[in-house]
Amino acid sequence: MNQISTPANISQTALVERFGDIPKLVMFDLDGTLVDSVPGLAAAVDGMLIDLGCKPAGVDLVRRWVGGGQWLLVQQALEFAGLPEADYLDAGVKGFRKHYAQCSDQGLTLFPGVKAFLEFLHQNRIAMAVVTNKPIDFVPKILESLGIDHYFPETLGGECLPEKKPSALPLEHMMARFSVTPEQSLMVGDSSNDLLAAQAAKVKSLAVTYGYSRGVDISQFPSIWLGDDLSQLCA
The missing domain is CATH 1.10.150.240 (Putative phosphatase; domain 2)
Structure with a gap:
């Protein structure tokens, strides 16, 4: 089981202001959130x-x-x-x-602001994990090809558990892996599956507007931030 140390000297950024504290775990969707796949x-x-x-x-x-x-x-x-x-x-x-x-690695790109946000969390010792509905077989190659695999000690795919997002189960499973509570956790996603899973798990969420929402207006779901560049949360 992964244990998380307290983040060091993080400034009063937009992330802290929106979250209300310093999160101990940030969970990310993959396709449409981190990566244009x-x-x-x-x-x-x-x-x-x-x-x-x-x-x-x-x-x-x-x-x-x-x-x-x-x-x-x-x-x-x-x-x-x-x-x-x-x-x-x-x-x-x-x-x-x-x-x-x-x-699976053909034409992959990170969305704007993603690398800066990941590095910001890493520098402040905030743990990160990938929680995706994509089959887990394909996840390591994608993360490695983009050079971001070192940010994610834990990854969870769509077939790893009996239920996938929008169920709360994947988020609850990941929080248990890191021994954190919903109040200490944050979900970042681009679709109703991500935001409904966060809501069901009683986890706050960040919603990105550039992903694969399948025509659903994600502004209708509760989130503490809605935007098109995660690096805005670092300042």
């Missing part, structure tokens, strides 16, 4: 569709589908292709995973 996801979806004899969907369409996990992503790709889910879903997910294993 659509190029690799689109390549995997298109590879799967081509294997099934269909035309590719392309990056713009896939960007609108991302945010609900691999099963929903494949479901929407099959709907686009006119293939019945009952007959093709299992094969589609298998094909998607096969291709994504080869291209």
Whole structure:
């Protein structure tokens, strides 16, 4: 179990002002929050569709589908292709995973302000973890390829527990790993899944506006900050 030391001499930043104290643990969603992963996801979806004899969907369409996990992503790709889910879903997910294993790091970029925010938390000894609905198999390669894996001693994927976000269970599990309370924790995300999970776990949240919200207005969910650049919280 990971133990957390008290952060050292953190100034009165916007993060502290909004949170009301110094958080001991900050949990991050991955896709759409830390990382723009659509190029690799689109390549995997298109590879799967081509294997099934269909035309590719392309990056713009896939960007609108991302945010609900691999099963929903494949479901929407099959709907686009006119293939019945009952007959093709299992094969589609298998094909998607096969291709994504080869291209998950394709075109990856960090969103603006992410690296500065991670370094700010690291310098102030605030623990960080990734809590994503993405299959855990793909997470290490993505973090390593962007050079941010050292910030995250713990990562949790969508199939690691019986329930995934918007359930509170993944956040509760991670808080237990670090021996912290909901009052000491913070969730950062881009979608209703992230913000509903935080609400269910009684954890405060930061909401980013640039991610994969699937058309849902995330301003309707309670969060202590809503913005497009996490580095704004460092000042």
